[in-house]
Amino acid sequence: MFYFPAMAESDVLRAPHVIEYTYTRSTGPVIGAFLTGLRDGKILGATTPAGRVVVPPTEYDPITSEEVGELVEVGQSGVVRTWSWAAHPLKDQPLDRPFAWALVLLDGADTAMLHVVDAAGPEAMSSGMRVTARWRPAGERIGHMKDIECFVAEGAS
Amino acid sequence: MSEPVTMLETPIKIEYEFTAGLAQSRYLKGISEGKFLGQRCPKCTKVYVPPRGSCPTDGVPTTDEVELGNTGIVTTYCVVNVPFQGQSIEIPYICAQILLDGANIAFMGLIQEVPTAEIRMGMRVEAVWVDKKDLGPTMASVKYFRPSGEPDAAYETFSEYL
Amino acid sequence: MAAASGGRRPVAVVSFAQSDMVRREELRNDVEVLQPVIVDVFEKVGLTKDEMGFVCSGSCDYLVGAPFSFVSALDAVGAWPPMRESHVEMDGAFALYEAWTQLQEDDIDTALVFSFGRSSMSELGRVLTLQLDPYYVAPLWPDPVALAALQARALIDSGRYTEADFAAVAARSRRDALNNPHAQVKGEQTAEELMGDDYVVAPLRRHALPPITDGATAIILAAGDRAAELCERPAWITGMDHRIETHSLGARDLTTSPTTRRAGEAAGVVEVGDGSGAPVGVGVDVAELHAPFAHQELILRDALGLGEAVAVNPSGGALAANGVMVAGLVRIGEAASRIMDGTAQSALAHATSGPCLQQNLVCALAAEPAGDGRR
Numbered sequence: 141m142f143y144f145p146a147m148a149e150s151d152v153l154r155a156p157h158v159i160e161y162t163y164t165r166s167t168g169p170v171i172g173a174f175l176t177g178l179r180d181g182k183i184l185g186a187t188t189p190a191g192r193v194v195v196p197p198t199e200y201d202p203i204t205s206e207e208v209g210e211l212v213e214v215g216q217s218g219v220v221r222t223w224s225w226a227a228h229p230l231k232d233q234p235l236d237r238p239f240a241w242a243l244v245l246l247d248g249a250d251t252a253m254l255h256v257v258d259a260a261g262p263e264a265m266s267s268g269m270r271v272t273a274r275w276r277p278a279g280e281r282i283g284h285m286k287d288i289e290c291f292v293a294e295g296a297s
Numbered sequence: 298m299s300e301p302v303t304m305l306e307t308p309i310k311i312e313y314e315f316t317a318g319l320a321q322s323r324y325l326k327g328i329s330e331g332k333f334l335g336q337r338c339p340k341c342t343k344v345y346v347p348p349r350g351s352c353p354t355d356g357v358p359t360t361d362e363v364e365l366g367n368t369g370i371v372t373t374y375c376v377v378n379v380p381f382q383g384q385s386i387e388i389p390y391i392c393a394q395i396l397l398d399g400a401n402i403a404f405m406g407l408i409q410e411v412p413t414a415e416i417r418m419g420m421r422v423e424a425v426w427v428d429k430k431d432l433g434p435t436m437a438s439v440k441y442f443r444p445s446g447e448p449d450a451a452y453e454t455f456s457e458y459l
Numbered sequence: 460m461a462a463a464s465g466g467r468r469p470v471a472v473v474s475f476a477q478s479d480m481v482r483r484e485e486l487r488n489d490v491e492v493l494q495p496v497i498v499d500v501f502e503k504v505g506l507t508k509d510e511m512g513f514v515c516s517g518s519c520d521y522l523v524g525a526p527f528s529f530v531s532a533l534d535a536v537g538a539w540p541p542m543r544e545s546h547v548e549m550d551g552a553f554a555l556y557e558a559w560t561q562l563q564e565d566d567i568d569t570a571l572v573f574s575f576g577r578s579s580m581s582e583l584g585r586v587l588t589l590q591l592d593p594y595y596v597a598p599l600w601p602d603p604v605a606l607a608a609l610q611a612r613a614l615i616d617s618g619r620y621t622e623a624d625f626a627a628v629a630a631r632s633r634r635d636a637l638n639n640p641h642a643q644v645k646g647e648q649t650a651e652e653l654m655g656d657d658y659v660v661a662p663l664r665r666h667a668l669p670p671i672t673d674g675a676t677a678i679i680l681a682a683g684d685r686a687a688e689l690c691e692r693p694a695w696i697t698g699m700d701h702r703i704e705t706h707s708l709g710a711r712d713l714t715t716s717p718t719t720r721r722a723g724e725a726a727g728v729v730e731v732g733d734g735s736g737a738p739v740g741v742g743v744d745v746a747e748l749h750a751p752f753a754h755q756e757l758i759l760r761d762a763l764g765l766g767e768a769v770a771v772n773p774s775g776g777a778l779a780a781n782g783v784m785v786a787g788l789v790r791i792g793e794a795a796s797r798i799m800d801g802t803a804q805s806a807l808a809h810a811t812s813g814p815c816l817q818q819n820l821v822c823a824l825a826a827e828p829a830g831d832g833r834r
Contacts, residue, residue, distance in 0.1 A: 152486050153322045153434055157315040157580075159524045162308040163593070171594050175302040194710065196595045202705035222616065222713065224608030225661035230584065232600040241605045241660075243709045252709030254596055262661055267616045283302030285598045307593055313524045313580045318488025349534050350491045356508050356537025358494055 170199045173211050175283035181275055183288075184211045185249050195249035202251065215247030217272035217294055225262040234290055240265045244291055258290040270294040320350035323362065325434035331426050335400055337361040343401035366398035369442075370450045371420040372458050376413045391416050395442055396458050403458050410443035419455065421447035469828035470562045471686035471693030472799070474679040475792035476500035480643045480780030483579040484673040489518075489528060493535035493575045493675045500571070500677040504689045508537050511679075512567025514544045515558045517551035517574040518784050521586045532575060543567070550574065551676060551788030552749070552810030552820050558680055559699055568685040575675035576784040583671055583783065590813060592706050603814060604668060607752040608660040610713040610815045614754050615662060617714045619761075622662055625753040626650040629666040629778055632753075636775025643780040644670045667753035669781030676782070676789050694795035694806070697829035698726035701820035703813070713815050719762040722821040727829070728807050729763055729821075738764035742825070744803035745770045747790035749810045751777045758816065759809060773797070787811065791822050798826050 167175060170186055174197050177184040186197030186208035195214055200207060223242040229235060234256045242265075243252035258274070259265050271291035281287040317325065320336060324347045327334035335344040336359035338352035344363050345352070352359050374393035391408035393416070408416060409425075423445040432438045476499035484492055501507060508514075514536060518529045525531075529546045538544065543561075547554045551574025558570035578586075584602035591597040614620050627650040636645035648666075656664040679689075686693040702718035702725075704711055720738045723729030729738045740746075740763050748763075748771060750756035756771065765771060774793040777786045787810025794808035805825045812818040823829075 151322060151326070152319065153317040153325055155315050155317075157313040157524050158310065159313070160308070160310040162306055165305045165307060165593060167303055167305055167594065171305075172301055172303050175305060175594075179299075179302060194707070198707060202707040202710040221709070222609045222613040224605055224612055224663070225658065226605055227658060227661070230600065230602055233602075234599055241601060241609055243609060245709070251707060254599065254601065254708055256599070267612065284305065285595060305594060305598075307598055309585075309589065311521070311524060311582055311585050311589075313582075315524065315580060316485065316488070318491050319486055320491065321488060349531060350488065351494050351534040352537060353534040354537050354539045356494075356497060356535060358491075 168199060170197050170208065170211070173197075177213070178285070178287040179281045179283040181278065181281070182213050183216055183246060183273070185214045186211055192250040193248060194251050195246055195253050212248070214249045217270060218244045218246035218249065220257065220265070220267055220269050220271055221245050221252045222267055223257065223265050225265065234286055239290065242271070242291065244271060255285070255288060256290045258292050264293065318350060320348040320359070324348055327364075328436065328438050329432050329434040331429065331432055331438070333365040333367070333397055333424070335363045335365050335397075337363050344399060345402050346397060346400045346404060363399060365400055368421060368423045368445050368447070369395045369397040369400070370455050371408065371416065371418060371422055372396050372403045372455045373418055374408065374416050376416070389413050393422075393442070395422060396455055401458070406439070407441040408443065409441040417449070419449040419452060421445045421450060468563050468565070468682050469686070469695055470559055470680050470682045471690070471695045471828075472678055472791065472795035472824065473681045473686050473690035473693050474500045474503040475677070475796055475799075476503065477641050477676040477789055477792060478674045479641050480672045480674040480782055482643060482671060482673070484577055489523065489532050489575050489577060490535045492577065492673065493532060493573065496675045496677050497535050497573065500573075500679055504679060506569065506679065506689070508542075508571065511569050511571045512543065513558055513561045513570040514542055515546065515554040515561075515570065515572050517547045517549050517554035517788065518576060519548055519586075521589060522576050522578055522581055522783060524581060536571065536573070549812055550784050550786070550810050552791055552808070552822070553701065553787070553812070555678060555680070555788060555791055555822070556699060556701060556820060559696060562680060562682045568682050570680045571677065572680065572788065573675065573677035574784050574788045576782050577673040578671050578783045579673050587783075596708065604660045604663060606708065606814045607755070608663045609708075611662050611667070611752065611754040613713045614758065619714070620754065620757050622664070623650060623654060624757060625667045626653040626664070628753040628756045629653055632772055632775050632778040635773050636779035639774045639779065641674075641780065642775045643672055645775060645779060663752065663754075669751040669777050670779075672780045672782040672785070674780065674782040674785050676785050676792060678788060678792050678795070690799065692799050692801060692826060694798035694824045695826070695828040696822060697825045698728065698823040699821065700725035701818065703818040706817075708815065711815070714758065716758050716762040716816050716819060719759055719809065719816065719819040719821065722819050723763045723807070726807075726821045726823040728823045738762060740764040740766065740769060740807070742805045743769050743807045745773060745794060745797045745806040747772055747774060747776065747794040747806070747808045749777050749787045749790045751781050751786070751811070753778060755811075755816055763807065763809070763821070787820065794822070795824055798824055
C-alpha cells in the first residue's frame with residue numbers, strides 16, 4: 141500500500157463530450173392544430189371556459205387547468221408586453237444578428253407568446269410597441285415556432 | 298391543404314468538456330501504461346477497479362493505489378446474438394463480468410478467442426492489450442480478454458462477487 | 460397542503476456543510492467534490508451514514524452529460540448495503556422537502572440530504588433551455604439570461620424598481636460574501652461602480668447575473684429528541700411548502716411571485732392580514748433567498764413582505780455563488796446556520812427552480828419548535 145502522489149492539474153484527463161439527439165414529439169390535437177396553423181400562415185389560440193384566448197394554445201387553461209374549447213384564429217400583430225436585448229445571439233436562436241426577445245400579446249389573445257423582434261437596436265424597442273409577424277416563405281414552413289421568422293415593428297415590415 | 302402536423306422534431310445538441318477527476322484520470326493513465334490500477338478502501342480494505350475515488354460501502358475516500366494483475370476470473374457472462382446500431386463487434390460475442398486478481402469488484406469486458414459454447418463461470422482469463430505504441434488513456438487500449446489456460450477458479454472464490 | 464404546524468413531528472437541521480464554490484473544479488469529479496462535504500456534515504454531529512434513516516439527493520444528469528450520474532454519486536456516501544434512498548432531478552432544497560416528509564414517519568429519526576453540480580463542464584445556458592416547454596419555447600433556444608431579462612424589464616416597467624436597485628442588490632451581496640469563505644464572487648464595489656458593467660442581455664448587466672459555479676452541499680435533519688441530542692441549537696423547521704406556476708411564461712405576471720407568497724403563508728412566515736392584500740413577513744430575523752438574478756431578490760422580498768429589519772442573504776446569496784441544484788439547499792443551510800450559531804432566533808430560506816422564479820419553496824426555521832412542539 142502507498143499513498144499516491146498528488147496530481148497536477150495538467151495530469152487530469154479532459155475530453156470533449158457531445159450529447160446529440162433528435163426528439164420526435166407527438167403534438168396532440170391542440171399543439172398539432174397550432175403548428176399546422178403556423179405552417180399555413182395562421183396563428184391559433186385556444187378558448188378557455190371563461191372566454192379567454194390562450195396563445196400559443198395548451199390543452200388546458202394555464203391558470204385553472206380546465207380543458208380548453210375551440211381553437212380560434214388571432215391577429216398576426218400585437219403589443220410587446222416586455223422585451224430584452226440580445227446583443228450577442230447564441231447558437232440556434234432565431235436570428236444571428238442582435239435582436240430583442242419579447243413576450244408579444246397578439247390581437248385577440250389573452251396570454252403573450254415568446255418570440256423575437258428584429259429591430260435596429262434597443263433604442264428601437266419599447267414595451268407597448270406594436271409588432272407584426274414576419275413569416276418564412278410558405279414553402280419553407282414545416283409546423284414549427286420558427287415558421288414565424290420574427291416580429292417587426294408594425295408598419296416597418 | 299396538406300396533412301395536419303402531428304409530430305415535431307426537436308434536435309438537441311449539448312457540448313461538454315468532460316473532466317475525469319483524480320481517480321479516473323489515474324486509472325486511465327495506468328491503462329495508457331498497460332496496467333490496471335485499483336484503489337483500496339482504508340476501512341474495509343476492498344479494492345475497487347475502475348476506482349471512483351470513494352468506497353461505495355463505507356463512503357470514505359479510497360486513498361491507497363493498488364496495481365492489479367493482468368489476469369482474472371469470469372464471474373458471469375452472456376452471449377450477445379442481437380445486432381444493434383453502432384455495433385462494432387461481430388456477433389455472436391461474449392460479454393463477461395471479470396474479477397481481476399486482487400480486486401474486490403468485477404467489471405465488464407469482452408471475451409474473445411474462445412467458442413461461445415465453451416465460456417463458463419470461473420474461467421480464468423487474461424487481458425490482451427493493443428500494441429505498446431498504440432496504448433492510450435482509453436479503454437480501447439484493452440482489446441479484449443481471452444482464456445489464460447489456467448485451471449478454472451472454484452465457485453466459492455468468486456461467489457461473493459456475483 | 461402543508462400547514463404551519465398542525466401536529467407535525469418537529470424536525471430540525473442539525474448539521475450543514477458545503478464545498479468551496481468555484482468557477483471550475485479542475486481536478487475532481489462529482490464523487491470527489493462531494494466526498495469531503497459528506498465527511499464534514501457527519502463529523503459535525505458525530506454520526507455515520509449507517510445511522511441515517513433516509514438519504515435524499517438533488518442533482519441534474521444533464522449538467523455533466525452522464526445519465527444516472529446521481530447513482531454513481533452515491534459512492535460518496537456509501538450506498539452498500541442498500542439504504543432507504545431517493546433522488547430528485549431538482550435543487551437539493553426539494554430533496555430536503557422529501558426528507559422532511561419522510562421524517563414525519565415515526566420509524567426514522569435522521570436523514571441526510573445532499574446535492575452537487577458541476578456547471579462548468581456544459582454549455583449551461585443550453586442545458587437550462589431543456590427545462591422549457593419543448594413545443595413552443597425550447598425550439599427558439601432562449602437562454603436563462605434572456606428570460607430573466609424579460610422579467611427584469613417588466614419589473615422596471617412596473618415603476619417599482621430601477622436598474623440602480625438591481626446594482627444595489629449585487630453590491631450588497633458581494634460585500635456580504637466577503638464574510639463567507641465558500642463564496643465565489645465577492646468584493647467592495649459600490650452600486651455606482653457596478654452600473655459601469657456592460658449589458659449581457661439588457662436590462663441585465665453583468666453584476667445582475669449569477670456566476671457559473673461548481674460545488675456541493677449537505678445537510679442532516681433530525682426529528683424530535685434526536686435533534687436536541689445531536690445539536691446544541693437545532694434549527695427547527697416550523698413550516699415548509701412549495702408551489703409552482705404555469706409553464707406558459709406569457710400567462711404569468713413576471714413582476715410578482717404569487718407562489719412564493721403562498722408558500723410563505725403555508726410555511727407560516729407570511730400573513731396577508733389587512734385589506735390591502737399586501738403580504739407581511741412575520742417572525743423572520745434572517746432570510747436567505749435563492750435569487751439567481753439581482754432583480755429576483757426584489758420580487759421575492761415583496762412576495763414575502765420582508766421589511767428593512769430583516770437581514771437578507773448575509774451569505775451573499777446566489778449572486779455570490781450559484782451552484783445549479785446546490786444553491787437552494789445552501790440557502791436552507793445558511794439560514795439554519797444563523798440559528799445554530801445563535802445570531803438569529805428565526806429564519807426563512809427560499810429555493811427556486813425553473814425560468815423566472817417558476818417554482819418556489821419556502822422553509823421557515825426557528826430556535827424553538829413550532830406549535831404543539833412535541834419533541
